[in-house]
Amino acid sequence: MEFELWVEKYRPRRLSEMCDQREVVKYLEAFVRMGNIPHLLFAGPAGTGKTTAAICIAYELLGDSYGANYLELNASDERGIDVIRGKIKDFARSKPIAGAPFKIIHLDESDNLTSEAQHALRRTMELYSDNCRFIFACNYISKIIPPIQSRCAVFRFSPIPLDDFKIYLSYIAGSEGVSVNDEALEALYNVSKGDLRTGINILQAAAFLDKSVDSDAIYKVSGMAKPGEIGKMVKLALDGKLTQAREYLHRLLIVEGVSPSDILYQVYSDIVSSALDDMLKARILEILGEVDFRIREGANSEIQLSYFLSQLALIGGGMK
Numbered sequence: 048m049e050f051e052l053w054v055e056k057y058r059p060r061r062l063s064e065m066c067d068q069r070e071v072v073k074y075l076e077a078f079v080r081m082g083n084i085p086h087l088l089f090a091g092p093a094g095t096g097k098t099t100a101a102i103c104i105a106y107e108l109l110g111d112s113y114g115a116n117y118l119e120l121n122a123s124d125e126r127g128i129d130v131i132r133g134k135i136k137d138f139a140r141s142k143p144i145a146g147a148p149f150k151i152i153h154l155d156e157s158d159n160l161t162s163e164a165q166h167a168l169r170r171t172m173e174l175y176s177d178n179c180r181f182i183f184a185c186n187y188i189s190k191i192i193p194p195i196q197s198r199c200a201v202f203r204f205s206p207i208p209l210d211d212f213k214i215y216l217s218y219i220a221g222s223e224g225v226s227v228n229d230e231a232l233e234a235l236y237n238v239s240k241g242d243l244r245t246g247i248n249i250l251q252a253a254a255f256l257d258k259s260v261d262s263d264a265i266y267k268v269s270g271m272a273k274p275g276e277i278g279k280m281v282k283l284a285l286d287g288k289l290t291q292a293r294e295y296l297h298r299l300l301i302v303e304g305v306s307p308s309d310i311l312y313q314v315y316s317d318i319v320s321s322a323l324d325d326m327l328k329a330r331i332l333e334i335l336g337e338v339d340f341r342i343r344e345g346a347n348s349e350i351q352l353s354y355f356l357s358q359l360a361l362i363g364g365g366m367k
Contacts, residue, residue: 053251054244057219062103066243067211068096071202075100079107082148086172086181088196090188091204094242097184100204101153104182112145119153132167139175150179158185165192172198206241209233216246225254234262238269272305277313284359292356300349307348311339314355327362334358 239245283292
C-alpha cells in the first residue's frame with residue numbers, strides 16, 4: 048500500500064475549501080470570478096494557507112493547463128540572482144499555452160530572496176506582466192523590498208483559530224478512520240502553535256502507531272513536554288527546590304528528549320499567562336531572553352537552562 052502524506056492528500060483545490068482566512072478568500076474568489084489577478088503577496092506565519100491559496104488560484108484560473116503554466120519555486124533553496132535571470136525570466140517571457148490567460152509563478156518563502164535578486168525580479172515583473180503573474184509567499188513582509196510590495200496586492204494570513212483547527216483535523220481523522228478526542232485536538236493545537244500543516248503531520252505520525260489518538264500520543268510524537276510539566280518545574284525552582292527542579296529538567300531533556308528551544312518557549316508561555324506580578328514577570332523574561340540568546344550562540348543548553356532555574360530560585364527566595 049502506497050504511503051501518502053495527509054498534508055497533500057487533503058490539500059484543498061478550491062478557495063472555498065480552505066480552512067479559515069475568510070476575508071482573504073473572499074477577495075481572492077472575486078479575482079477568480081473576473082478571470083484575472085494582479086501580482087499577489089501573501090504574508091503570515093507558517094501553515095496558515097499561503098501556499099494552498101496560490102495552488103487553488105492556479106487550479107481555478109488555469110484549469111487543465113495548470114501543469115504547463117504554473118511554476119512553483121522555493122526561494123529558500125533558489126534565492127540568487129542567477130535563478131531570476133535564468134529559470135524565472137525564461138518561464139515568464141514565454142507565452143502561455145493551451146488557451147490559458149497567463150502563466151503564474153509562485154515564489155514560496157520569498158523573504159529568503161537576496162536583495163539583488165528581488166531588484167532583478169522587479170524588472171521581470173514589469174516586462175512580462177502581460178504573460179505572467181507572480182504570487183509571493185513570505186513569513187516576514189518586512190524582508191520584501193518596497194518596490195515589490197507596491198506592485199502587489201498584499202494579503203495577510205493569520206494563525207488558524209482553535210475552532211477551525213479542530214474542525215479540519217476532525218474531518219481528516221474521520222476520513223482516515225482515526226479516533227481523536229477533544230483533549231488530543233487541543234494538544235495538537237498547542238504543539239503546532241496554530242500551524243495547520245504541522246498539526247496534520249503530527250496527527251498522521253501519531254495515527255501511524257495507534258488509530259486511537261490521545262493527548263499523550265501527541266506530546267510523545269511531537270517531542271514536547273505537557274504544559275503542566277513545565278509549570279511544575281518552574282514552580283519547584285521558584286519555591287527554592289533547585290535540586291528537584293534540576294532533576295525535572297534533566298528528565299525532560301535526556302529521558303523525554305524535549306528540545307531546549309521547546310522548553311524555553313513553553314516556559315515563556317507559562318510565565319506570560321501566569322498570575323505573577325508584572326515586574327516579576329519582566330525580570331524572569333529578561334533572564335529567559337539571555338538564556339535563549341546564549342543557547343542560540345552555541346552555549347551548552349543544559350547548563351544554561353540550569354542557570355535559568357538557579358535564577359528562579361534566587362528570585363523565589365527574594366519573594367519570601
